[in-house]
Amino acid sequence: MVQLDDLDRAILKLLKQDARLTISELAERLNRPESTIHFRIKKLIEKGVIDRYTIILGEPLKPKSVVAVYIETEIPVIEDFLEKYINHITKTLSMLPNVLAVARSGRNGIIALIGGETEEQIEKFVDDTIRTLPSLRKVEVFPFTNIVKGEDVIGFLVDV
């Protein structure tokens, strides 16, 4: 169990906002010696609290429209087939650059986050590529009209 104190949390919050902040900038903002900040970040990385540093991509690369799609397959008699079929769909979807994220949901469900220029274009993709798959029980489409919390998630997920 990893214990974090207020200083750890303050460092993490600042790095989440801007991971380019230097040790000396963090030291100044948090009113602590550079050596302390350096040591804390080293520990946070060692303990796996900080997994890695990355960039968030901006508007020019972000799809204008995003929808979440829930796909549920029929449950066939042969269980082994279900597993292979679900894996096949998730792998195929994962390879597509406009599919931002894919997760399995329960035994026979898949959730995908799909981007596009317009909602109509995504609807067409869903109709052509997903609804045509055999043995589906349900396909539900949930448009992301406005992201209220976690709004950077699209810029985080988008492929280059």
Place this chain on the structure above:
Amino acid sequence: MVQLDDLDRAILKLLKQDARLTISELAERLNRPESTIHFRIKKLIEKGVIDRYTIILGEPLKPKSVVAVYIETEIPVIEDFLEKYINHITKTLSMLPNVLAVARSGRNGIIALIGGETEEQIEKFVDDTIRTLPSLRKVEVFPFTNIVKGEDVIGFLVDV
């Protein structure tokens, strides 16, 4: 319209994997002069292609379980009330640390990503906090059994 060439894309891919790579490390990996890499990154930031630098949090801070919840309200006679009610729910959910992301979906829908220690704990939260809200037409829960693409998204979204 922003035009990116192969070098821009190669830089972005490397920075997405590890944003701590220095100009000289990037120059060496991509076999280009440091001045070129420096100039390209400057331009990518200026054009907003790189929005910002951040950290992804690791296992110790990530919830063990995550579900997506879709909430749909009744459409009342007074349209203005709907807007206020949906805003109220999204704001309330956004303030909770176990709610990783919230988006409005269409006119009367909300999608939320909720984390917890176990699926049962999240189900209890959904029962106690969401299903008790008045005037809901539908609450659907989709567990994230296994993230196949975009697996870092939880470490990106989690609050400190």
